Amino acid sequence: MGQSAVNLCQLLNLKKVSPTTKHLGLPLELNRAKSSSFQELIEKIQNRVAGWKTKLLSQAVTTTLISNVAASIPSYTMSSLLLPKTTCNKINSSLRGFWWGSSPGKNHMCLKSWKSICQLKSYGGLGLRGSLDTNHVLILKLGWSLTVGEDKAWVTLLKKKYLKGVPFM
Numbered sequence: 001m002g003q004s005a006v007n008l009c010q011l012l013n014l015k016k017v018s019p020t021t022k023h024l025g026l027p028l029e030l031n032r033a034k035s036s037s038f039q040e041l042i043e044k045i046q047n048r049v050a051g052w053k054t055k056l057l058s059q060a061v062t063t064t065l066i067s068n069v070a071a072s073i074p075s076y077t078m079s080s081l082l083l084p085k086t087t088c089n090k091i092n093s094s095l096r097g098f099w100w101g102s103s104p105g106k107n108h109m110c111l112k113s114w115k116s117i118c119q120l121k122s123y124g125g126l127g128l129r130g131s132l133d134t135n136h137v138l139i140l141k142l143g144w145s146l147t148v149g150e151d152k153a154w155v156t157l158l159k160k161k162y163l164k165g166v167p168f169m
Contacts, residue, residue: 026080038077038087045073046094054101063126066095071129078131079138088132095128143168 009016021028027037049070054062074091077083092114099117102108118133119125145155146168159168 026077030081034084035086035090038083041074041077042087042090042094045070045091048073049094049098052098054098059099062099062101063128066099067128070095070098071131071134074131075134075138078135079141082139083131083135085132088130088135091131095131099128 008014017028030037052065057065074083096110096114096117097108100108100110114130116124117126118128118130121127145152146158149155149159149168
């Protein structure tokens with residue numbers, strides 16, 4: 001940390017935090033290898049899924065657990081930050097492995113592609129959501145809030161600071 005940064009921290013009575021510090025579960029600083037910043041999120045999903053006994057569960061129960069429990073774990077992070085594709089692929093891989101009944105360290109054969117499983121039920125899928133698609137939709141929801149000018153504090157702040165009376169779209 002440079003001398004000017006040290007002086008500024010002393011002046012404002014701030015403390016230097018480590019790059020791995022989190023606020024409300026989100027990393028304060030993303031390093032160049034963004035996927036390493038979200039390794040804890042991937043491990044949280046893998047640990048949750050590992051605790052379930054796939055041999056004892058039907059595919060209906062497995063599908064329900066994925067859609068209602070495992071897929072909800074990263075939802076807050078996904079609604080705030082655009083996750084790297086590698087992170088989303090690792091999340092999908094964990095969920096796919098659980099759905100097909102694989103266990104850690106063992107390979108499994110997938111009889112149907114994850115993409116087709118994640119399609120709508122009306123198109124022959126199971127209605128599960130892929131993590132990359134979910135992440136994009138949740139980020140687009142933020143853009144929608146800006147576009148329609150919802151009465152939220154963060155929308156008002158961003159509009160006054162960056163848009164200065166100019167419409168978002």
